């Protein structure tokens with residue numbers, strides 16, 4: 001195998017560099033923690049009795065301490081949102097927080113398995129060790145227990161088993177195939193993490209080998225997590241007014257709200273709670289208004305239980321258009337809505353680039369609405385000065401014609417104003433048209449596209465990413481282009497592949513960023 005050239009490494013670094021750096025540091029940290037503890041116990045008296053079993057059990061315990069300290073960090077949303085604004089954003093892939101959370105969780109799972117297996121082996125050895133040898137070596141009284149008694153009657157034994165049961169519940173409910181269809185079940189079961197941490201704090205209290213130190217590792221992250229929850233609680237107390245609720249076609253509700261002290265950046269998201277529907281359920285939605293506007297808006301696709309109930313609450317008569325105005329309380333007297341946020345997301349990074357490709361599929365168009373509005377306001381303000389972004393290529397992919405209505409007003413306006421031709425719009429319709437729609441398209445007014453109302457014609461079918469990227473690579477040779485996607489996972493994979501492929505094979509550097517709902 002040949003060594004990669006400097007240029008190849010640089011190209012690889014564009015999309016993988018930060019992830020590579022983080023995973024390397026994380027792996028080295030884990031290897032160091034395990035090896036250090038393993039070698040340490042190799043030189044301890046306990047090794048004379050239990051041999052490598054004790055080294056392995058303690059090495060895995062050290063991995064557990066390190067990873068339990070780390071696992072909360074990627075879910076500290078407020079901390080991460082704040083860190084995004086610092087220099088660390090150049091080195092840490094903050095958008096991969098949940099992937100990292102899962103990676104740590106799986107390391108915890110494997111370390112637990114190793115730890116438990118090693119201890120069962122040790123219990124068997126302790127049972128067969130002579131009382132005198134045990135007491136002389138370890139300088140503690142010989143417990144004289146059978147492996148089963150070690151496993152279930154000692155503090156470490158029973159807490160360890162309960163932790164394993166808790167983990168089985170947490171892990172099985174967290175796998176994608178269960179989490180997606182049963183999100184609430186996952187959410188409540190996941191909060192068993194409190195029991196998980198609580199039991200691990202007491203797990204090693206009676207250890208004969210060394211005083212327990214688990215609490216020292218997790219006290220910091222747990223403190224930060226409690227602080228995070230307090231911030232969420234305080235924020236949820238703020239009064240929020242529903243200024244307007246508008247029902248769009250294709251089951252989308254646009255809500256405009258006003259709340260106290262709410263500063264956000266384009267591309268960020270918030271959590272919404274409706275106490276009438278569920279007191280403790282918070283759902284994430286991207287902010288679709290721009291910071292310059294005097295309201296905060298979200299576009300909500302009605303897909304399931306909570307969004308369905310919200311739709312019924314706001315629109316009992318199933319009308320289209322404006323259905324609510326200036327509402328503070330639900331009919332049951334509870335606040336109509338509560339907001340927590342804002343939180344940082346991948347789309348925030350758009351303003352790092354002068355040339356950007358935005359790809360919004362279905363409701364995934366929401367982050368770009370805020371970004372495009374913000375650019376519009378900025379352009380109006382800095383008309384003759386340096387623009388925020390030189391060129392935006394906006395690919396808007398919808399399955400049905402109605403979905404274009406969500407933001408057609410905004411995009412149409414931007415298309416008309418289009419200072420310095422900064423915006424290129426590429427609407428794509430991937431679903432089939434009805435017979436009437438086909439007639440409209442064939443015999444309609446040629447000035448404006450009949451599907452979207454824009455001057456740019458709608459293309460039918462899926463975008464041909466290879467042709468599109470090859471074209472952009474030529475146009476932006478030697479430059480950095482930000483590619484931002486929000487939508488389904490499958491499409492994300494094609495875009496990621498195109499971004500890395502054309503970065504590798506041309507002189508243009510496509511920086512890929514994605515958000516999945």
Ligand SMILES: Cc1cc2nc3c(=O)[nH]c(=O)nc-3n(C[C@H](O)[C@H](O)[C@H](O)COP(=O)(O)OP(=O)(O)OC[C@H]3O[C@@H](n4cnc5c(N)ncnc54)[C@H](O)[C@@H]3O)c2cc1C
Pocket residue numbers: 179180181182183184269281282283284285286287298299300301302303304305306307308345363366516517
């Ligand atoms: C960062 C982010 C931004 C989002 N922005 C938008 C947006 O602008 N517009 C929009 O229509 N949708 C958005 N979503 C998706 C939206 O949160 C879900 O569609 C909504 O929570 C569904 O709830 P439900 O009970 O009606 O549906 P369910 O049928 O219960 O859930 C449908 C799917 O939504 C997800 N989901 C459900 N509840 C939650 C929750 N409490 N927290 C996180 N995910 C959940 C799960 O993946 C689930 O499979 C966003 C999601 C995320 C993570």
Ligand code: HEM
Pocket residue numbers: 071072075098101102105106108167170171174175176190193196
């Ligand atoms: C012992 C192991 C684990 C612990 C202690 C743990 C802990 C947590 C905590 C504290 C949260 C944040 C809850 C909140 O404040 O909102 C969280 C969120 C989450 N966890 Fe875990 N977790 C563990 C394992 C896993 C596993 C195995 C998976 C998936 C395979 C997983 C996936 C998730 C996801 C998807 C979220 C939601 C994050 C978000 O949307 O904000 N976790 N976890």
